Amino acid sequence: MARDRVAGVVAAGSVRASTELLVGGLAAAPPAALYVHVPFCVSICPYCDFVVYAGAAARGPRNRVDVFLEALETEIGLRADAADEAFGAPGAPSPKPDETSTDEAATRRPLDTLYIGGGTPSLVPSEAIARLVELVRRRFGLAADAEVTLEANPGPDERGDAAALVRAGIGRLSIGAQSLDSAELRRLGRRHRSEDVAEAVAAARDAGIGSISLDLLYDVPSGSLETWARSLEGALSLAPDHLSLYALTLDDPDAEGLTGPVGDHLPTTSGARRWRAAARIDQDDDLAATQYQHAVDRLAASGWRGYEISNWAQPGHESRHNLAYWERRSYEAVGPGAHAFDGVTRRWNAARLDGYIAALTPPGGAPRTLPPGGSETLDAAMAAAETVVLGLRTDRGVPTTARDEPPLAEAFDWALDAGLLTTVDDRIVLTTRGRLLSNELFSRLV
Numbered sequence: 001m002a003r004d005r006v007a008g009v010v011a012a013g014s015v016r017a018s019t020e021l022l023v024g025g026l027a028a029a030p031p032a033a034l035y036v037h038v039p040f041c042v043s044i045c046p047y048c049d050f051v052v053y054a055g056a057a058a059r060g061p062r063n064r065v066d067v068f069l070e071a072l073e074t075e076i077g078l079r080a081d082a083a084d085e086a087f088g089a090p091g092a093p094s095p096k097p098d099e100t101s102t103d104e105a106a107t108r109r110p111l112d113t114l115y116i117g118g119g120t121p122s123l124v125p126s127e128a129i130a131r132l133v134e135l136v137r138r139r140f141g142l143a144a145d146a147e148v149t150l151e152a153n154p155g156p157d158e159r160g161d162a163a164a165l166v167r168a169g170i171g172r173l174s175i176g177a178q179s180l181d182s183a184e185l186r187r188l189g190r191r192h193r194s195e196d197v198a199e200a201v202a203a204a205r206d207a208g209i210g211s212i213s214l215d216l217l218y219d220v221p222s223g224s225l226e227t228w229a230r231s232l233e234g235a236l237s238l239a240p241d242h243l244s245l246y247a248l249t250l251d252d253p254d255a256e257g258l259t260g261p262v263g264d265h266l267p268t269t270s271g272a273r274r275w276r277a278a279a280r281i282d283q284d285d286d287l288a289a290t291q292y293q294h295a296v297d298r299l300a301a302s303g304w305r306g307y308e309i310s311n312w313a314q315p316g317h318e319s320r321h322n323l324a325y326w327e328r329r330s331y332e333a334v335g336p337g338a339h340a341f342d343g344v345t346r347r348w349n350a351a352r353l354d355g356y357i358a359a360l361t362p363p364g365g366a367p368r369t370l371p372p373g374g375s376e377t378l379d380a381a382m383a384a385a386e387t388v389v390l391g392l393r394t395d396r397g398v399p400t401t402a403r404d405e406p407p408l409a410e411a412f413d414w415a416l417d418a419g420l421l422t423t424v425d426d427r428i429v430l431t432t433r434g435r436l437l438s439n440e441l442f443s444r445l446v
Helices: 065-087 126-139 162-168 182-187 194-207 225-237 270-281 285-301 320-326 353-360 380-393 400-404 408-417 432-436 438-445
Strands: 021-023 026-028 033-038 111-118 142-152 172-178 211-218 242-247 305-308 311-313 331-334 339-341 345-349 373-377 421-424 427-430
Touching: 033 065, 033 126, 033 320, 065 126, 065 331, 065 353, 111 126, 111 320, 126 142, 126 162, 142 320, 162 194, 172 194, 182 225, 194 211, 194 225, 211 225, 211 285, 225 285, 242 285, 285 305, 285 432, 305 320, 320 380, 331 345, 380 427, 380 438, 400 408, 400 427, 408 421, 408 438, 427 432, 432 438
Parallel strands: 033 111, 033 331, 111 142, 142 172, 172 211, 211 242
Antiparallel strands: 021 026, 242 311, 305 311, 331 339, 339 345, 345 373, 421 427
């Protein structure tokens, strides 16, 4: 699967003050969203650096899916216990930090979104997905109109039973198409055919899935504007509700120090390392910019809202879960490599499945403990920078008052002169050029 790694916490004014615990000027709040990471795929694509276990771990007599699900359910219980202790149970009175809180504001709200990602969670039996959704509902609460998303691969042996997923409570499906060009799919190591994408969308529609998203990759090695345009047209012909368009990034998590014992990434295999080295040679920044600009123009002409750098939606189909990240709302996360944030502290689970299972399902009746991982506590300056960066990712941008305060004040004139920012009414937003060069701007803000 291709997804942005975005971090988020509390959107200013969006969380009731009575549910907050004030810590050093920043506010910890109960989760508005929950991410569940399912780390299994049939095979691992050479560009992928998500936490994934494939082959015998995912399928066959020695698969580790059941023991993982047992550990996952334990973690959900332990994380829910911690949230209940800190904020009160969903629907129950929560601690009041001041005397201005109202009775309504003193009630902890249930989750607004649940996102089951991976990996390929559509490999998990639908009855296990149903059990998982029900456990989350029981322990964290799920709003009556909660957005419940599952990621799926489009191949016939990987997409799962759409009708059973609807019965399990899934209302939104994110399908990892990546390309609709057969040669590109082979180059990327994908197992599915382009026609499988259409079949997966049709099956989801027939089953009653209410919102369907497709992932596509641009800047594919040896790609062209023509192949990208055909993939985009093919995707549009399937009438999805949401599109995520990502530039193919070929990171090196080993070099970045992310693969240690408590790191949130797995070591890169030698084969993937060789593939990436060769692929980088065949990527073209200018072509990637042209491909992105084509998508911006084509989708705008068809009434799609580009509500975030990499995401477009039909009205009402914006990803509420991802918006929780970009609006900096509090969210919980479970599973190997998963990241959570409460408004004050970022926390992540280590990527390694053995350590995860050993902590949560120890042998011999030993106490079950939370999995290994790490954490980082934000200070006011870090929170301010994050607020600006995440706000600028979206089409709403940030208030114009942000240009007078750190961290944007120092970079605002430069970004304006470079054509990266513009002002619309009382908001500062990225231009299309700014979206393409956003990493350059963001690096100056953090």
